[in-house]
Amino acid sequence: MRSLTKNKWKKYLFLKNYGPLVPYLPETQRLSGHSFNALLQKYHNVIVKPVWGSRGRGVIQVSYLGHNRYAIHYENVRKVGRGRRNAYRYIRGKIGPAEYMIQRRIHRPTINNRPFDMRVIVQRKQYSSQWVVTAKVVKVAGKGYIVSNNSRSKGQLLKFSTGIRNSSIRHLPINALESQINGVSILTAKRLARFFPGHRIYGLDIATNQHGRVSIIEANLYPSMSHFYKLKDRTVYQRILAYKQGW
Template sequence: MKNQHATRNKWLKYKFMKTKRLLPYLPETRIMTRASFWNLLGKYRHILIKPIRGSRGKGIIQVSAIGNNQYGIHFENRRITIRGKENTYRYLKRKIKSSKYRTQSGYIVQRRIPRPTVNGRPFDIRAIVQRPKSFKSWVVTGKIAKIAGKGYIVSNISRSNGTVMPLEIAIKKSSLKKPSIKILISKVNKVAILTARRLESFFKGHRIYGLDIVLDQNGHVWIIEANLFPILSHFRKLKDKTMYRRIMAYKAGRKIK
């Protein structure tokens, strides 16, 4: 497969997805510098710092401007407040430098999309999109809600000790205001297919993507990240194994309902 260098590079995948059709679904993202950090924080008040080649939620830091020249830092399940811009940026640089998740590829800074919650815990969506070699069209073969563990910002199940739930049930139980589940699911499917079609032209021959998607409180769909080697065990955790069987069948080149 071509473009091996980009398979785990968040920045390269973001740049490639940043087209007219997908731009409305992409949170603003930049290479982290002092200027880009303060620009996005001033613009959105809540941002995420991520290792460019990180995975499984490792090394992600949330920064919030909370007023009175104070900034909230949320890493793993720990929170601190720092006063002053220079103190804040200096702390973050030290944090990154000393992190075991540090990468030579650097970091990105990204607008944080406020996520809906289930029982007070934020959740996002993992959508699996597949197209076996003998099929003409991409198909969303599975969608699941990943609910963050208590006190965590990342929804990676093993990292935050979180839980999984069928997406429809998560939406019903969520803080989303009077959601039309059918419409929301349709939006997720549409954006997932658009994303796979775009990535297909870059990652030639790749036939499965795991998309991390967020619904904001207004029900707008946001693509947070595209994974070329998604973990599929989340779907095995559900009581109903229909989606898991479908995903594995498609992976083997067979189509089942």
């Protein structure tokens, strides 16, 4: 059980096996030469990430530029080369034998030309079966980075409403967007609760595209609270703690 809590691939499969969540899960496969070719040919933009990774470590973005040219973005370094085979060989040289997965890349909206996604906390009180979204934070990638993890890319953390109103999706109705994110997040928590019945908190990484379509990037059973502690307004952080202690 403990190994499953950290295994992104197995959690993805468990979520994907639940019909109502399928529309919100970007296609993901175990990384191999075949899956790399297939997904890159299908989507032109993919994310390669470790099965056992955390905090944005080891995440690589690959983008097709046309004319057999591919951009590989790792940490804050972007390299352009020719040919899918060479791109895959380069990535394998970076990651070695580590277990990796490949995922359709979500074209995330931006704040000041930097992509962002969200960390959503879903909790239930100790003797309750009702799941509640207690916190959301917008995570903006640092300059030159693709990952939004604050400690890794030194990006920006914003309250949900502030982030959306200053983003490239400011034209979307914020209440409707928040309602959809909350609904998908609670649905995800209920599904995970089938496999982890005693668990009371989940941290979900949620992204939207430019049109507001919601996608689940991944689910964490032991989410870091540092995102919320770093916000100037500690109200959200205090709400998480109150639910942790709640009966």
